[in-house]
Amino acid sequence: MIEYVAYALAVFVVLTAVATALLRDVLAAIVLFGAYSLGMALLYTLLLAPDVGLTEAVIGAGVTTLLLLLTIARTVRPSGDRTAERVDPRALFACGALAVVFGLTLPGLPAVGDPNAPIVSYEAVTGYYLSNSYADTGVENTVTAVLAAYRGFDTFGEATVVFGAGVATLVVLRREVLT
């Protein structure tokens, strides 16, 4: 039953992605892009990655949509009656070729949740985290343990990069405070 929901979501995600690329009205494209992100968030959650699903729902469907809406409020609508963007055949070929190449690698991926998949069974990394993270850190969410303890230095770098992005925006807009 649940796999049919996942297939339906996958079809939904592909359709919204293609429609986002083709629609000429930017407002409609942004709304569809939000729907695409929501579909991805549900899909991630179905694939047992709730941490990623939460992030996708908040950042992808929420914040990005709002920021894009704010941006197009400063632009004008394209003139003309056409609903869809003209498709450049070379761009279509490049996108199609990329999709085919990625699609060809799909059969090589292990099934979702396969306990014998290399990423799970490789004892030196994932296996170590899964068996020892609670004893080492006292934290039940292994993802948090990896992010804040085992890979804490990387996370510090990422957090400063997020802060740096805010500062860079200040510099570009020649402002002094984040409000």
Added chain:
Amino acid sequence: MSDRRPAAEDPRTYIESEVIMSAVRVVAPFVLTFGLFVTFHGADSPGGGFQGGALIGVVVLMLAFAFGIDPTRQWLGSWVVTAVAALGVAVFAAIGFGSVALGGGFLEYVRYPLETPTKLGIEAVEIGGIALIVAGVIVGLFFLTAAGPQEAEP
């Protein structure tokens, strides 16, 4: 206090809508509670500082969306968002280098003389560091995008 002039509210960016205001009034407390839960419970359930901080930031975005960006900006004050984001970096760095000062490595939580140093350290970094940075920067990016570039002084 900032000396910049408040950006003129573009009529197209804000339309007072009773539907949106009522919806935000009902939903915002739940989103804020969920954000705080995800932040503070991130060590033992899905989520953590990043997701929770983003949710808390989104509450401000929702308020601004419903009640107008400039009133929300004035309600927050001019330097609060910057201070929150910078405080996050400072807290994370202090916890990281604190263990160095105690003779260990960067973020080596066990150097702290506490009962469960690693669990407390992880939660401090998630709540006091990452959540503050993410919430501050998201709110900041929103207000900056809305305000646009500072015009050169005449």
